[in-house]
Amino acid sequence: QQQVKQSPQSLIVQKGGISIINCAYENTAFDYFPWYQQFPGKGPALLIAIRPDVSEKKEGRFTISFNKSAKQFSLHIMDSQPGDSATYFCAASIPFNAGNMLTFGGGTRLMVKP
């Protein structure tokens, strides 16, 4: 079952532009929402994460926006750079005591053109 739906599947952005990737979830028990970045030939690496008690979290050029009522969250990459070209995965997990597995979205392949 796909409990986390991610869009778009691919995205092309010009250097300096804003990249926006969206995710929607179904399970209201999810309480931790990380984003992972994966470069070719590498494993996914944690980029930024948010909990549902806040609506936004910013780290440098990367911002997560979270809408609990809509069960949606998104990643915004400001001033996108060619080095940001990678595959991005959103994810969600259920509370710790319930096993705490991450459920991943399908991934978005981002290409930032110079």
Place this chain on the structure above:
Amino acid sequence: DAGVIQSPRHEVTEMGQEVTLRCKPISGHDYLFWYRQTMMRGLELLIYFNNNVPIDDSGMPEDRFSAKMPNASFSTLKIQPSEPRDSAVYFCASRPPGPPGGYTFGSGTRLTVV
């Protein structure tokens, strides 16, 4: 910290052969996960361990797949017999104890079954 170490990085085998993938998690991490990544299905959780005990293997596709974690510093994923449709990148990830946090992924094993 050397991170999560997987071996081999690449494996090419003939259909019907046994394949063993290896993983060394980060010291102190008590959760270990095995994922499979394909273009068609994205990141799929195969099995995960907590304190060396398998907790959920519902993602293991068939009886041909088996995983063990004999101690806190080593895990294997075995496919016997292998089939061409098993071709994928297999990732191992670990995370520390406590509330949900980021997983650390290894660099993966690219398996090709011909």
